[in-house]
Amino acid sequence: MKKYLSLLMAGVLAVSVLGGCSSAFDDGSSSSAAAGESGGAQTQAGTAAGGETSQAAGGSNGGAATKAAGSNVIHIPEHDEFRTLDCQKDTEFYVVPLNIYDRLVECEVVDGVATIVPSLAESWDISDDGLVYTFHLRSDVTFHNGNQFTADDVVYTVERMMNPATAAVNTDFFSMIKGANDMLEGQADGVEGVKALDDFTVEITLEVPFAPFLANLATPSCSIYNRAATEAAGDQFGIDPAVTVGTGPFKAADWVLNDRVTLVRYDDYFKGPAKIDGVELIQVPDENTQKLMYENGELDIVDLSSSTSQLAYFMGNDAYKDNLVTGPEAGNYFYAFNQDMAPTDDVRVRKAISMAIDRQTILDQMYSGAGHVVNSMLPDGVLGSYEAEEIPYDPDGAKALLAEAGYGDGCDLELYQKTNDPDALAINQVVQSMLSQVGINVTIKQMDEAAYLSERKEGKLGMTRAVWWADFNDPDNFLYTFFTEKNTKVRSLNHKNTDVYQWLEDGRKMVDEDERMELYKKIDMTMVQEEAAVFPLFQMDHVVVVQDWVKGFQIPWNGWTDTSYYNVSIER
Amino acid sequence: MLKYIAKRVLVTIPVLIGVVFLIFVMLSVVPGDPLTVMMGEKIKVDVIERLSETMHLNDPWYIRFVWYLRDVVLHGDFGMSYKLMRSVSSLIANAFPKTLMLAVTAAVLSWIVGIPAGIVSAVRKNSLVDHLFMGFALCGVSIPAFSVGMLLQNIFNGILPVSGFASPIHLILPAMVLGWNAAGTIARLTRSSLLEVLEDDYIRTARAKGLAPLPVILGHALKNSLLPVITMMAIQISSLLSGAVITETLFSIPGIGRLTVDAINGRDMPLLQGTVIFTTTVIIAGNLVADILYSVVDPRIRVEGGK
């Protein structure tokens, strides 16, 4: 009997192992099949293209790693798994939305200046009071499912965002529209301010004037969805790639969880089909591994600005000189001080800290000098940026200020950061050592991301290093995010300047551009120069390393890692 | 026998509830909520407040604990992951085959290397070979997995894939990391238990009297001495199946271990509960199998009835 039992056990084990083997790699094969099918079904001239896509995806099956060589697909590493491809429900992962959806307008660099350009909307009119926006839509746009894009889809997109049942997280991008908040609070079935005047004209009325509204519409969160497809997809929209439909240059073809998302070219794209067959977004959380895979040719484009530890290696290596693509980043690194906590409740201490940190040395030594020191919250390339007065590096002056503030014998300071942030850790340790030179004893406190964010939300963190990149091209996006009464607590700044709170609200409603920019300059100077509520560090150059055969890659206007790959081509 | 198994299975139920309870209590003390961490820098307090309400995140932990148990017990529903917006069971079903593949490869590797090394070491006790093999085995259990992993990644860069899980060759490096560690354990255990048997009086007498040649004796000795090794193999497998957190993180293998760590970091309570219940069950089952194997292989041992 025992013999049978042991045989049985061995059998069970064997079956489960074999089952495991096949199912573990099933994902790969089904992905290639899906990619191949959808590629083939869509193409007119593209059976070969579809075939190649499937080869690339299915290569994993055959045993060889998914090599970039020989395919017309680009391979991009991703640090984290996407939450969903539905950008109304996510604030973080925009690379897929940027490639599979379109917005009414886009922000692009034209002659070196970030400009709002037409996209799904051909043109638009704005009423003199800045309240009514009328968009004239293109009539030649189709969604991936073949449906024509109409004004009703715009109405649907706004209403879906504001529908409480959607549980969207990006409601703030539409909440300035008249009646939007009523729908969100369940008091209306639709959004009063959005009307389809005819099939290709849509009129949006705002509650109060909101100057950055157009720029705001160019963010990925405002991507336009198709009513029929999205309603039919239900909660699978954004989860199941087959039902996640947009108008963009690529279609979501496959999503192997924790492995890769495969995008394939949409041949009927209204701006003309993309030059590459598709994009593979591969999960490679480790930066060192990203570098190794790039060197093996398994990755085509690696964003070094999101893998900063590899920056020095590529920038210091002559072999990669021609592979580096750089561009400005519309974003700032800075230190934020908590004004509810000693010793940073004293403006002299805040200024002393700023004067004791040698930013240029940090930039040169740790970031290969790829950027420049800034003295304002508004980085170059963003509307309203100006030449701000230099915050000097002056350790002696810092000591004097500290003595004046009553900290002549030194003081303790807590510097908070997330645990899995080696970049912040490195710079924080340097700052720790620099501040010890003027008698400030810094303790670095690491908290795991969730705890860090939730404590910061309560306004309880001490000094923190922060980064902000532009969502949309307007000073409001920088200053409002940090300095309003509510946000200053959420960011653990706790500044008390009530004038600034008011100015920020006023700025949103101003229609005169010049006056508006003057106001934002005043806000910025008050917060940075006078109050030293934050200490701007640098604006980094965005550095991306691309393989020889990748052509046409451009850093987007805001220097995001997430970008559209529509203009990229492969030439060998 | 069946009674015994039934008893052991019953005992695991309070253990499982205890594990779930422990997690609930501990994570309810930790600051952080899934929505805040999900939004990251783009934090919006209004949205968090509104969604917390609809997702019942504001309820005290004991209420959520009771609801959770009700869903699991009555509906067999492990809930939806906050972070990945999919059902917890589908996420585990997705991750487990990868962990299984890795575990089986690593285990088989460790047996192929470990058992022969242990036998040779025992037979040629205190020889150079013995010291070399045992030194190698001990190194496997004396160095952190991520040290080995990083070294291997550097050495084999360009020769073997160093990350991901696209094909069987992606398994080689992580399996080597886990396999070396497991092989060390197996080799040492094989050696010591074989030595023990070889030095038993009756075998020494038999050999002294020249009753049987070494291979015959070895065959007999091996059969007896492999008992603890087999037990250890079962334990190792279950331990590997519960996910190698470090190795999976280092090699970007989307298995159970990484899923668990992601769940903790994302305060994704339903997902964490699911993975913890799963891994705990696997470990307990592995131990049970080890016990049963022990009694099946060695007729001298009988498991007790339902005492």
Next chain:
Amino acid sequence: MATFEQAASLAARLAVDSVKEQFSPQERLEAVQKIEEEELQYMPMPDTMRTKILGMCRENKVAAVSAVVLAVMALVIIFADKLTVYDPNAINLLERLQPPSKVHWCGTDDLGRDIFTRILYGGRVSLLVGVIPTTISMVIGIVLGMVSGYIRQLDAVIMRMADIVLAFPSIVLAMVVMYTLGATTSNIFIALSMIGWAGTARIVRSQTLSLREQEFVEAARGMGVKKWTIMFRHILPNCLPSLIVLFTLNIPDAILSEANLSFLGVGTQPPDSSWGLMVSQARTFAVSSPWMLIFPSLAILIMVLALNFLGDGLRDAVDPHMKK
């Protein structure tokens, strides 16, 4: 009387408490098995123990050498400040990522700190993390194990608690504890103690179970000696030999667990260093600056290896079955 089956299942459960990546529990497995099999031949203390250890040093050269290596390492770590001219936390960006040289024996890290110096100072953390949690968890384990084995009413409760800890993937448990308490060195001690006690408790319990049936214990009980006196005066001394072995073998476990926690970002906090943290910080520079990875890895390897050799030697020495 404990059966062989109980011994096996016991060992099985014991083994699970090791972190998945490190299967070192076979030492414990063997120790328990032998203790179970030899339960009648409990060891009198302490003279025999001392002779056995001395004998081990004579016979087992590797263990003796390991003891010397450990002693040297301990001295070097303790007198770190006398042995190096550098400050372990002094940042010098102009000298970042220097390869090993006469000036920096093990090179410098990404912030220009001397790696040799950091290994010396980091050894203090690693050594403390090895010894302190192991001591705490052994004390908890011994008390709970004896109570569980001697006071039968509490047995079920304590053993289910141990089951819960052992059934948990221990790195995950340690991680959650670190999140709950916050990442500081003293909390590492607590986290590692929380996962470490259960294994010890099981071993002590099984020994107590067999010892309480022994004549001398029954005699003491007959004479009206109090429960606690019996436990600590009569039973504990008889468990000591195997506990000493267990202690030696648990230290490397703790050191590796700390390394794993540091790798996951919840271990030792900068600017302090532990060897595990140094290795994990080397992660992003492993290719371009391999010395950042190799030297701290070697430090861990040598110390843990020496501890394992010593533990093996001790076990052989106190275990009559393995005597040559």
